[in-house]
Amino acid sequence: MTHDHTAPDAAAEQARREEELLVRVLRSFDDCADPRLKELMQALVRHLHAFLRDVRLTEEEWRKGIEFLTRAGHITDDVRQEFILLSDVLGASMQMITMNNRAHGDATEATVLGPFFVDDAPRIELGGDITGGAPGEPCWVEGTVRDTEGAPVPGARIEVWEADADGLYDVQRDGDRTMGRAHLFTGPDGEYRFWANTPTPYPIPDDGPVGGLLAAVGRSPMRASHLHFLVKADGYRTLVTHIFVRGDALLESDTVFGVRGSLVKEFEGHPAGAPTPDGRAIDGTWSRTRFDIVLAPTA
Structure with a gap:
């Protein structure tokens, strides 16, 4: 019995065919007039084909x-963005934030925007209340906005938003009532202060395909307790971030990987009847926290 040593090895031939296809797909972008688009598409194809071949996808x-x-496309609408959720739970959103908000001195670290930011939130004055009647324990939030040289940033616009004690944002409730969100401007010394609710943990929307994915891989949909901030000022890099409650059991397992150690803050609890910073009368318990924000320059 003789063997035909000229016949190609089956594995080598298979690899050749797969590589030949990859090269053909890459070359299809050669005439792209936009260099960045060409770079993105060819890199996407290389990584996509590498994934397919690595796991031998059926x-x-x-x-x-x-x-x-x-399914993710069908459930997405002008309020719910399932693809942002998917990006979040895969850590892609936080990786994008990490890459595009480079470390600069002691500038405050950025985190994910999340799917529930809404433009045109109502304005409050310094010391105002963002809750709009949302259920929860009152929380006094104060701090300053400064640059990396320590100079105050007056007139910075601060957007704040949060879920209520039921774990819901206003856009998840029926009706169009605005609750748990507002914007305000820093004072002449970069100071700010407002009433919110003490942050509580809640699940990301898990009744869609992303929730099904988390269940299938044994992951929780829960987010650690947090309060969102978006800070803008001329000459400074826009900051998207949030602060977390020290001692929260979910800090190590936040499902969107948004927790950074520098953003974990003490929320000091106060008993009913304890005097508040602005003299507001509160029937029950309340909390207090401080978050000093440092903005990086745009340059």
């Missing part, structure tokens, strides 16, 4: 992936 797995993305 056609059935490919179909299930397409079905997953289709």
